[in-house]
Amino acid sequence: MQSNDARTLLHCAVPTAAVGVVAVAVSSVLAGGKGAFGAAFGAILVGAVMALDLLVLQITAKRFPQLFQMMGLALYVVQFLLIAIVLAVFKDTSLFNLRAFAFSLLAATLVWIAAQTRAHMTAKTLYVEPEAEDERKPEGAKSAAPAGSPS
Template sequence: MQSNDARTLLQCAVPTALTGVVAVVAGFVLAGGKGGIGATVGVALTGAVMASGLVILQRTARNLPHLFQAMGLLLYMTQMLLVAVFLMVFKDTTLFDTKVFAFTLLAATLVWIGAQARAYMKAKILYVETSRETEKTTPAGSPS
């Protein structure tokens, strides 16, 4: 993983984790132990799905840049499908409070997306190859 990729992942994971801490405390206060567990499951699901998606998208951008946009759309659909399957499997669970889980999942997802947008806007990633960089990569004596 390149340093800017790791930085983006960190800039998304930290605010989401802080949101998760707040949600777990609020879940314990408002709904007891099951609320805290629901918040923990919600933030863990969000973190796992969004982090894996970011890593996959970064690898695709590096290795197969021509598939980047299509992979982004496919990845988004896959993430929604994974969350939907999780929701269907645990819709009638008594292991955790489903309302706290749902609100935590929503809050953590919104925070992750906002942090990811902010990280990309602040990143100074060159997307144009300058002539100096081209000269460095062209062997001496060969025509440009």
């Protein structure tokens, strides 16, 4: 993983974790232990799914740059489906407070997306590979003398 990729992941994970901690604290006060567990589960689920997708997208960008945009769109669909499956599986659960889980999931998702957008907008990514000075000179130009003058 390149340093800018790790920086992007860090800039997304830290605010999301902070929102998760706040969601757990608020949910524990409002809904007790089950609320805290639901909020923690929601924040951890978002962090895991989003981080995994960001890593897969970065690997795809390095190995298959022509598939980058398509893979990004496919990963958004996969994220949606994974979270929809988790919601369907736990819709009638009594393990945790569903309302705390839902609000934590929503807050963590919005914070991750905002942080990822900010990280990409502030990143100093080169769009063009800079050439070395030797690579700029044409093959036949060894001297600075004009073409018609005797050397």
